[in-house]
Amino acid sequence: MSSAGSRKVETETPSSGATSEHVASLVGASKVFGEGDAVVRALDDVTIGFRRGQFTAVMGPSGSGKSTLMYCQSGLDRLSSGQAFVGDVDVSTLSDQELSVLRRSKLGFIFQSFHLVPALSAHENITLPVDLDSGAEVDEDFLAELAEVLGIANRLENRPSQLSGGQRQRVAVARAMIPRPDVIFADEPTGALDSKTSGELLTYLRQAVDELGQTIVMVTHDAVAASHCDRVVYVQDGRLVGEAQQPTVDDVLNKIRELS
Ligand SMILES: Nc1ncnc2c1ncn2[C@@H]1O[C@H](COP(=O)(O)OP(=O)(O)O)[C@@H](O)[C@H]1O
Numbered sequence: 071m072s073s074a075g076s077r078k079v080e081t082e083t084p085s086s087g088a089t090s091e092h093v094a095s096l097v098g099a100s101k102v103f104g105e106g107d108a109v110v111r112a113l114d115d116v117t118i119g120f121r122r123g124q125f126t127a128v129m130g131p132s133g134s135g136k137s138t139l140m141y142c143q144s145g146l147d148r149l150s151s152g153q154a155f156v157g158d159v160d161v162s163t164l165s166d167q168e169l170s171v172l173r174r175s176k177l178g179f180i181f182q183s184f185h186l187v188p189a190l191s192a193h194e195n196i197t198l199p200v201d202l203d204s205g206a207e208v209d210e211d212f213l214a215e216l217a218e219v220l221g222i223a224n225r226l227e228n229r230p231s232q233l234s235g236g237q238r239q240r241v242a243v244a245r246a247m248i249p250r251p252d253v254i255f256a257d258e259p260t261g262a263l264d265s266k267t268s269g270e271l272l273t274y275l276r277q278a279v280d281e282l283g284q285t286i287v288m289v290t291h292d293a294v295a296a297s298h299c300d301r302v303v304y305v306q307d308g309r310l311v312g313e314a315q316q317p318t319v320d321d322v323l324n325k326i327r328e329l330s
């Protein structure tokens with residue numbers, strides 16, 4: 071996947087302007103932490119959209135605002151100014167309760183630490199978000215299909231402590247996917263994995279995009295992880311500073327060197 075340098079289409083000016091064809095988007099989004107001398111502009115007037123069925127990597131130096139972008143886009147945190155849309159809903163207009171309903175029904179999350187519930191089986195962990203959503207029912211056929219694709223079909227009755235790190239991460243992926251979310255947000259999902267397990271996880275995420283049309287936004291600082299994506303966007307000091315389609319490992323490494 072890393073050889074075809076000619077596939078790169080790099081834009082000098084970030085052109086990821088948000089329109090209605092996006093499943094999620096930020097418009098003129100800023101997020102400020104602290105006050106006075108201690109003020110940090112974690113997001114600075116960012117406009118970006120994420121298309122249905124697209125796998126996007128968000129990259130940038132540590133502290134550049136990647137997690138803040140993801141948290142504000144998904145309504146886990148609120149913008150200081152600007153708008154964050156999920157579909158055509160401006161999440162900044164929602165109450166905390168409406169937000170949590172939207173997150174449960176429309177969004178999936180995969181974090182570096184898997185946040186699995188130790189006392190529950192893999193199956194119970196996977197169905198947890200659907201079980202919490204009063205109107206929703208678990209699609210057991212879809213769960214079986216996911217478990218098969220993810221290679222955890224024979225581990226569903228095991229508790230997290232009985233699973234390997236890679237298997238736990240795959241349970242977390244299934245849990246994120248089971249409500250058929252419009253978008254999955256992943257914050258450094260491969261950060262705690264060895265390279266083999268990390269490669270497997272990226273293959274599963276890629277499959278979810280290609281075979282199920284899943285939209286994924288993944289924060290990563292791993293060039294190999296980014297090379298599995300359709301698109302990479304670069305963030306520095308809270309601003310978008312570049313983007314590329316079909317990035318190769320070399321493209322990404324060069325851009326990272328340029329930014330740091
Ligand atoms: N809750 C917070 N309070 C104060 N500053 C924060 C908070 N969250 C993030 N920041 C600051 O905002 C900037 C961007 O952080 P973050 O989005 O976590 O960066 P990244 O994920 O790219 O490492 C950093 O300078 C960080 O210290």
Ligand SMILES: [Mg+2]
Binds near residue numbers: 136137138
């Ligand atoms: Mg981060």
